[in-house]
Amino acid sequence: MARKRILLVDDAKTSIMMEQMILSRGTYDFLTAKDGLEAVETAIRERPDLILMDIMMPKMDGLEACRQLKERDETKQIPIIMVTTRGEAESVEKGFKSGCCDYVAKPINSNELLSKVRKHLGELEQYGKGSSDEQRRSG
Amino acid sequence: MNKDAADRDTYVQRVREGTRQYIQELLTENEKLRLFVATIEGEKVRLEEQVGLLREELDSHQYQAAQLQDQLAHIEEENQRFSEKYVEVEQHNANLANLYVASYRLHSTLNRQEVLDTIQEIIINLIGSEELGIFELQPGHTSLELVSSFGIEPERYRHIALGSGLIGKVAQSGETYLEESSNGSGNVPTVDEDHLTSCIPLKVDGRVTGAIAIFRLLQQKNGLQEVDYELFHLLATHAATALYCSRVLVGVNL
Numbered sequence: 001m002a003r004k005r006i007l008l009v010d011d012a013k014t015s016i017m018m019e020q021m022i023l024s025r026g027t028y029d030f031l032t033a034k035d036g037l038e039a040v041e042t043a044i045r046e047r048p049d050l051i052l053m054d055i056m057m058p059k060m061d062g063l064e065a066c067r068q069l070k071e072r073d074e075t076k077q078i079p080i081i082m083v084t085t086r087g088e089a090e091s092v093e094k095g096f097k098s099g100c101c102d103y104v105a106k107p108i109n110s111n112e113l114l115s116k117v118r119k120h121l122g123e124l125e126q127y128g129k130g131s132s133d134e135q136r137r138s139g
Numbered sequence: 140m141n142k143d144a145a146d147r148d149t150y151v152q153r154v155r156e157g158t159r160q161y162i163q164e165l166l167t168e169n170e171k172l173r174l175f176v177a178t179i180e181g182e183k184v185r186l187e188e189q190v191g192l193l194r195e196e197l198d199s200h201q202y203q204a205a206q207l208q209d210q211l212a213h214i215e216e217e218n219q220r221f222s223e224k225y226v227e228v229e230q231h232n233a234n235l236a237n238l239y240v241a242s243y244r245l246h247s248t249l250n251r252q253e254v255l256d257t258i259q260e261i262i263i264n265l266i267g268s269e270e271l272g273i274f275e276l277q278p279g280h281t282s283l284e285l286v287s288s289f290g291i292e293p294e295r296y297r298h299i300a301l302g303s304g305l306i307g308k309v310a311q312s313g314e315t316y317l318e319e320s321s322n323g324s325g326n327v328p329t330v331d332e333d334h335l336t337s338c339i340p341l342k343v344d345g346r347v348t349g350a351i352a353i354f355r356l357l358q359q360k361n362g363l364q365e366v367d368y369e370l371f372h373l374l375a376t377h378a379a380t381a382l383y384c385s386r387v388l389v390g391v392n393l
Contacts, residue, residue, distance in 0.1 A: 012263070107264065
């Protein structure tokens with residue numbers, strides 16, 4: 001089975017590295033982008049299976065990048081999870097309005113991130129009963 | 140007369156014969172019943188033995204069931220313990236990953252601006268605060284200068300005299316300041332230090348070279364956690380060394 005590809009978008013290298021470390025528990029390949037513009041270009045070119053998107057970034061923020069990707073036929077089906085320091089309800093709502101399918105607040109909880117990534121990659125159903133323990137642990 | 144006597148005798152004979160046959164039939168029937176009773180009693184004994192065996196079996200099963208219940212409870216308890224241990228190990232792994240990433244990033248460059256950016260990234264993304272200031276001790280060791288900041292007004296913190304306010308005291312004493320454990324310490328924050336959550340002295344070879352001030356934590360962050368203290372400890376030495384090395388390199392390149 002082909003390895004799933006995840007596009008990690010963040011202007012902070014520390015954040016990208018942390019996400020890679022957490023997700024290295026699964027078997028994924030990673031693509032990276034340091035701003036919204038690069039994220040849109042990479043997503044169109046590479047068609048990743050999932051995108052983890054920061055909001056506050058130079059050139060183009062994550063909300064705009066998310067909106068643009070959801071408007072394009074070739075990228076609109078890619079699930080986008082916002083990963084950001086903005087955890088307040090207002091920001092979460094803005095994120096969902098832009099078209100993201102989930103939200104993870106920083107500092108990242110590794111179990112939460114892994115669980116949401118697996119959920120949106122459809123891996124929890126695939127693992128079936130075997131993964132239910134992990135889900136429970138992740139809350 | 141003789142005929143009457145003869146009839147009577149015949150009648151008596153018939154009655155006797157009838158009675159004898161009846162008694163014989165009763166005896167036969169009695170014998171059959173006795174055999175039947177004996178069979179039933181035998182069956183009863185056999186059934187009682189079977190009941191006894193079944194009772195023993197039942198006791199044994201009940202004992203086994205109780206044992207299995209105990210084992211199940213024990214396994215469930217163990218499972219719960221392993222589950223908790225798993226979560227603990229996962230947390231520990233996550234903490235180690237945080238520390239690894241922070242340490243790796245701090246020492247991955249000698250570019251001063253990148254080091255400062257990395258310190259900011261660690262505080263924003265791993266600790267969870269978007270209000271921070273990075274200070275360096277000035278030559279002469281009488282004041283701190285703000286060399287990088289995020290989310291605060293830089294002008295308010297540009298220069299801090301050594302020993303002045305919480306940040307100045309941290310740089311003077313070399314002791315980390317934590318808001319949650321500062322009650323009764325006698326340290327008085329200045330107006331600008333109102334929301335100071337923590338202040339970490341930067342040290343190279345035990346000598347203070349600066350300080351990192353962390354103000355308000357992110358809204359979703361419920362106080363400092365164990366890994367944050369580890370990160371403070373790491374920043375105190377590794378950030379200081381990284382900054383020092385980058386400054387030395389700037390000097391060498393000049």
